[in-house]
Amino acid sequence: MRALQLIEDRKLETVEVAPPPPPALGEVTLRIKAVALNHIDVWGWRGMAFAKRKLPLVVGAEASGEVEAVGPGVAGLLPGQLVSIYGARTCGLCRACREGRDNLCDHVSGVHGFHLDGFAQERINLPARLLVPAPPGVTDIGAAVAPVTFGTVEHMLFDNARLEPGETILVQAGGSGIGTAAIQLAKKMGCTVITTVGSNDKIDKAKALGADHVINYREDRFEGVVRKLTKKKGVDVVFEHVGADTWAGSMLSMKRGGRLVTCGSTSGVSTQMNLMQLFQQQLKILGSFGCRMENMANAMQKMAAGIVAPVIDTEVDFGSIGAALKRMEGRDVFGKIILRVS
Numbered sequence: 555m556r557a558l559q560l561i562e563d564r565k566l567e568t569v570e571v572a573p574p575p576p577p578a579l580g581e582v583t584l585r586i587k588a589v590a591l592n593h594i595d596v597w598g599w600r601g602m603a604f605a606k607r608k609l610p611l612v613v614g615a616e617a618s619g620e621v622e623a624v625g626p627g628v629a630g631l632l633p634g635q636l637v638s639i640y641g642a643r644t645c646g647l648c649r650a651c652r653e654g655r656d657n658l659c660d661h662v663s664g665v666h667g668f669h670l671d672g673f674a675q676e677r678i679n680l681p682a683r684l685l686v687p688a689p690p691g692v693t694d695i696g697a698a699v700a701p702v703t704f705g706t707v708e709h710m711l712f713d714n715a716r717l718e719p720g721e722t723i724l725v726q727a728g729g730s731g732i733g734t735a736a737i738q739l740a741k742k743m744g745c746t747v748i749t750t751v752g753s754n755d756k757i758d759k760a761k762a763l764g765a766d767h768v769i770n771y772r773e774d775r776f777e778g779v780v781r782k783l784t785k786k787k788g789v790d791v792v793f794e795h796v797g798a799d800t801w802a803g804s805m806l807s808m809k810r811g812g813r814l815v816t817c818g819s820t821s822g823v824s825t826q827m828n829l830m831q832l833f834q835q836q837l838k839i840l841g842s843f844g845c846r847m848e849n850m851a852n853a854m855q856k857m858a859a860g861i862v863a864p865v866i867d868t869e870v871d872f873g874s875i876g877a878a879l880k881r882m883e884g885r886d887v888f889g890k891i892i893l894r895v896s
Contacts, residue, residue: 557675577625584619587694614674615667618697657844704853705845719744777803798822865889
């Protein structure tokens with residue numbers, strides 16, 4: 555079967571590998587349908603692995619699959635069923651796992667596509683407990699973007715930031731995959747949404763998703779525009795994932811007692827912060843990593859109900875993924891790039 559492997563930094567190859575054996579106890583064999591590309595794929599492609607890994611490595615951290623075979627001891631999954639795949643290999647035994655706080659697993663062995671072989675392969679065996687069934691009406695692309703794109707945003711906005719109807723939120727990089735999800739989720743619950751984009755051609759697209767105000771951060775200091783739009787009060791919540799380039803402005807965009815939730819650092823992992831601003835304004839900074847499987851299920855239920863929908867930039871095949879990652883690195887996308895596997 556085919557698999558897409560990272561051979562060395564910035565070098566990907568499609569290779570033939572042996573298909574997986576029959577599923578073992580508690581396992582399922584999946585036929586991978588679609589892989590959604592993320593910045594974690596860009597980091598791995600550039601060699602930014604923050605833990606030991608061995609190359610070659612199959613890439614792909616977010617995907618959907620169709621159940622092909624079910625191993626002994628598996629209940630609730632049937633051949634032909636569409637599922638969304640949790641991207642981290644958790645232990646399933648620690649207290650966090652047992653309580654449904656999957657992203658706080660004490661013994662996680664890594665992230666697929668980054669530390670462990672990922673999902674850009676035609677078939678794979680996985681523990682059934684890491685699979686979330688897609689409800690009727692959700693496509694393979696919808697299931698593919700549930701773990702990172704929508705699950706991460708669900709966890710950020712609702713588990714951590716505790717976003718409430720009527721609040722004002724600043725969504726950084728509204729043209730990114732998680733940015734497009736955050737705009738939709740916040741607007742649908744009755745929030746005022748301000749977002750930033752990097753080019754004028756993304757402004758109308760962001761407004762079509764529900765953004766009330768769109769700021770081209772390359773042309774305007776977004777924090778100044780935010781203060782003006784909010785009559786100098788600032789926003790209730792900042793949705794951060796850009797990092798060093800936007801951090802200071804994000805801090806200045808918050809109202810007194812505001813919350814900043816962050817899940818990424820695509821522009822750099824280190825920054826400086828004004829501590830007096832932090833405590834005098836009683837700001838709250840919340841780190842958020844990954845999601846719980848319940849977040850994935852909730853996101854797909856909203857897709858099935860027509861409340862939100864994936865925003866797709868392009869679909870690519872195995873031979874085009876290098877160019878796709880370069881486009882993502884240059885922030886030249888709006889929404890998600892999908893790698894079609896089958």
